[in-house]
Amino acid sequence: MASYFLKRLLGLLPTLLIVAVLVFLFVHMLPGDPARLAAGPDADQQTVELVRKDLGLDKPLPEQFASFFTRMLQGDFGTSLRSKRAVSTEIAERFLPTLWLTLASMVWSVVFGMAIGIVSAVFRNEWPDRFGMTLAVSGISFPAFALGMLLMEIFSVQLGWLPTVGADSWRHYILPSITLGAGVAAVMARFTRASFVEVIQEDFVRTARAKGLEERVVIFKHCLRNALIPVVTMMGLQFGFLLGGSIVVETVFNWPGLGRLLVDAVTMRDYPVIQTLVLLFSLEFILINLIVDLLYGYINPTIRYR
Known part of the structure; x- marks a missing residue:
């Protein structure tokens, strides 16, 4: 390893x-x-x-x-053409808001996406399956910017429950994280369902049921671990997309993160900032793929690296 x-x-x-x-x-x-x-x-x-x-x-x-x-x-990424500040300083100030927003989006989307996928697989071709997959297709099909503006109109403008811009408190994270994570939750639900349906049909699952084990033990002990490898792969890729691809959501909510910084840099043709951000996003994808590959060995000990 x-x-x-x-x-x-x-x-x-x-x-x-x-x-x-x-x-x-x-x-x-x-x-x-x-x-x-x-x-x-x-x-x-x-x-x-x-x-x-x-x-x-x-x-x-x-x-x-x-x-x-x-x-x-040498660790010197130059000076921003727009602000005349060091690029590393510009990125450091914007990195944490994007990271926390990404983590918040990923946590709820993984929890709800996997729950919907597992329920849909267990009740395959029944009403929970149809309802869950309808939600998944809706989440994939609805554009993020439209969902963000809809949520702002309902919960900020009409109801006045949640703030629309800024990142000062946990309440500021609710609407952007829902907007950013909706598509990931939908993809997670479909991947989890497909993986579970395949595993549930395996011989070892029928053997476990024949032994008289409870259904929840069969699902969470025998099926979950074997169905996780393709799901973990998708999770890693989606986390990379969220971390580097939150441009639309950050623009809609005026979020002080890397996505908004990239938009401003492209507008002003700020070459050093654009180059450094794209390199950072590329490095993030590479490292996330490496972590996912290492997780394979933990999830399934039969996998060996040579």
Whole structure:
């Protein structure tokens, strides 16, 4: 297990290098002139050129990439073109709100999604199954921004129960976490149902029932662990999507997180912030996939890593 973990960590380096090159090229292909945006709409051409030189955008692209990559290896991700602050400081201030929102969304979506999936599998083709899968399809089909605005209209505007913007207290997390986790709960329910239906039909489950074990023991002791591997895989991927893909929800609720920071950076063509955020999201996905692979061995001890 340890050697497998070390090999996977070493495999991060070429992947991140490829991502860094692609992100750098993609960012510099975006339309718009960051020097013009930084100088202001009323600045003359001479001022724009001075700003471009100050930002280092007058150098050839290979030289800009070499400078960016060298600083990145030293832990220096540059300075934001928009705020003139260190990129690491900008991201550090926005990381925790996004992380806590993601964790809150993931916890409730996993609990409710797995519960709906298990009930649907146990009562397959009966009304609980149809009702649960109807909810799942609705959760997948309904856009996040529309759900967020609907929840804000009902619980904030009409009822006045919950705040709409900010991240100051636990009440601020309720509506954004429901909006962000609705799609994950729906996917979790469908994955859990499909995995449980397959496991329930196995011979060892029929043997357990033939021994006279209670149905809840059969479900939670014999079926749950064997059905978890595909579910855990999906959980890891969905957690990565939530952590890096909460842009729409953070924009709707004006959430002070990484998604909102990325939107502002793209608007202002803030190259250092965009590049660092995309690299961070890529690293998160890679690490989450590694953790999921390691969890396989814990869930199913018959899996060995070589």
